[in-house]
Amino acid sequence: MKSLTPWISSQRRFCWVCLVIITSLSVLIWYNHVARLGGVTVTANVGLHGYVRITFGNTEEFLNIHCKQCALVSSSGQMLKAGKGEEIDHLDCVIRMNNAPTVGYEHDVGSRTSLRVVSHTSVPLLLKNETYYFRQSADTVYVVWGPERNMRQDGKGQIFNVLLKVARKYPSVKIYAVTREKIQYCDRLFQNETGKNRMQSGAFLSTGFFTMVLAMDMCDSIQVYGMITDDYCSQANHTAVPYHYYERGRMDECRMYHVHERARRGGHRFITEKAIYARFQVQYF
Template sequence: MKYQMFHWLCLLSLSLSLPLLFWFGHVMTRAGLSLGLRRGGLGGYLRISPAGVDQLLHMHCSQCALVSSSGQMLAAGVGEEIDKVGCVIRMNNAPTQGYEKDVGSRTSVRVVSHTSVPLLVKNERYYFQQSADTTYVFWGPERNMRQDGKGHVFNALWKIAEKYPKVQIYAVTTEKMQYCDGLFQNETGKNRMKTGAFLSTGFFTMILAIDLCDSIRVYGMIDDNHCSRANHSAVPYHYYERNRVDECRMYRFHEHTQRGGHRFITEKAIYAKWATRHKMEFKHPSWSL
């Protein structure tokens, strides 16, 4: 595939201007990556298994339900609707037991932050034995995910993979992490690291969903203007943590903190842009795009 692309670019260089040649190379590269989704697996996600870390994620869904961990899901009553969707995507340690009526019971893919790994390990029998049919995708900075024995999160995941070899455990590659940073900067004009922010699990989940799914239904995610409306709903940050901080209060704090925060509100504005280019709808609450 790479050789064919190079061959065509060489031929085109005889007749195309240099700027146009670079543009064509970019398009061909994107086309090659899209082709890889169907033939060689999904780039940017490598499996962690006792056999090694070199297997791409082989998965494709015609329709996905991306279920937010937001308190907006409380009393949503859409559990049955969610369970009927082909692939159900959840985040971090968001539970289903006891919340089935609102969030459903099935989990096809679970995207997990490096900071939430201890929560899954603490309840490993549930996540990696009872829910062995779930595909797990873990993301984290290089210092935690490095594979030279010094990445403590990667080491923990490796032990889990050895203990439960049938479980599909994947890690977001360093290149994919950098790609996500580039997307954030392209959409906002701001360098993520210079602003002192971290991308959220929701951001990585949304990118995976776009890579993975032909169409996406997002449940329980508020838009970027929700918290500025006078009559906005007051719900907990997570539906399974009733006594924790209010969602909008958490979002405002993270949006304006100078170091170490997530730009939740900014990310929601980015999703609204993506929804105009991808088959995506937002439910409970619905968005006006």
Template sequence: MKSLRFPWICLVIFSVCLLLWYCHVMRSRFNMKTGLRGYVRLQFNTRSASHFLDFRCGRCAVVSSSGQMLGGGRGQEIDRHDCVIRMNVAPTVGFEADVGNRTSLRVVSHTSVPHLLRQQEYFFGAEAGTTYVIWGPEKNMRQDGKGKIYNALVKLAKKYPRTNIYTVTTEKVQYCDRIFQNETGKNRMKSGAFLSTGFFTMILSLEMCDSILVYGMIDGSYCSNANHSFVPYHYYEPSRLDECRMYRAHEHAKRGGHRFITEKRIYSRWASQGKLQLVYPPWTPQEHGFNQV
């Protein structure tokens, strides 16, 4: 009897070990699948398992950096949303009445990372609870030691280990390129266009929010109106270039320009589908065709 009992004990032990291993594998796969693919947590500890951005919200406010925000008095309204999403390094201090003072998540361009580094005490002190999503081209975000911006972010994450910093993968950037082409019929790279931070912000917001209210974005026809007023490109840089003048310069640049006006026509199309609302200044959602980019 003892000789028969031993193989059964071994079989039970083996079965338990196999079950534990299976549960571990499935749990690991589940953890990797949770969150939004294309947004990966920046890891400075190579022993840490990378994971995707797990950030979901019901009602989101997307706040533009445009001078259109000035004088609107929408600050308290913005802060009442479940999440407040801002772009690049647009500050809240001194502008609370118009833009609010809460920041849940910032989408930041690789070109704005140096500004983050120069204002570390504000962004990683006063806004310590903010999640950062950084996008940029492969040459700046590569992880083989040659990505200048990526290397700077790794140092930043080491200095502020509680900060949540995510980078947009190359595959996600290419996905955004395809969306631009599908919406306009134009290849982004061949047309000489660079997607704006606003474009990446809108796509991320559509993925993570149940509903989105956008503040401070003008519609695609605003600058063509003869009676449009002078508005600073950024609300925190009142003496700088006029917004419409900047938009026109980028729209017609042969290489390296953001197609701000074209992008806003895309947003209007998305708004007509219901999830996205362009509340201030108010838009009337329209279906747009695109003859040129």
């Protein structure tokens, strides 16, 4: 597929040792009482300590999924007419972002969703169709990231409070929060790769960045769908597509990327992040 990034191969594997040395920071994963289902591994009382389940109990429950082959599906308009739905659905785990739909787009993006990484700003969008996301799709794992002001757990975190209510209403749904320590880790990772302090440079990490880091934590191999390379938008003959495949009539993808890349405050550095992903492939995959 022309729109797919060429730098991640579905055939190549990387070991957990590679994961724990990224920028000299470690994520320790213990394997104990392991049960395997196909390419998905579920562990008991262990997992990735950067992702904690939102629950009413006092017990810390960490995200405990390990997949052999993952499909990371971009929300980009590059997915339109991709025809990769069947291929995506055949991989062990399918990772999507925010409220990106599958209904009506199955031929291009597939129908399965194993895990969905959600920005704090997209939580209200899920709630608009909560029956679909939290009842009909109850087998999907949700991982939500957001700043401390929205995700704090002292009763003042607005988004955390909303998610806590969802967890009470739909107890079978697994909703996890990205911990403050993991967000700080991602900030340091961005600075190590760019030489720029994220906050001082006015940048906000995108949902795609958190998704890529999580995929590297939980997957042996990653096939990315619909994500362009960092030089794509500078090519004279690049194709103009919607920023999101499910939103027509908005600013096209490359224009949106350039606006954010140049923003002095509050912009996602989409193009810079694509260059970082390319270096990840060379260094760690």
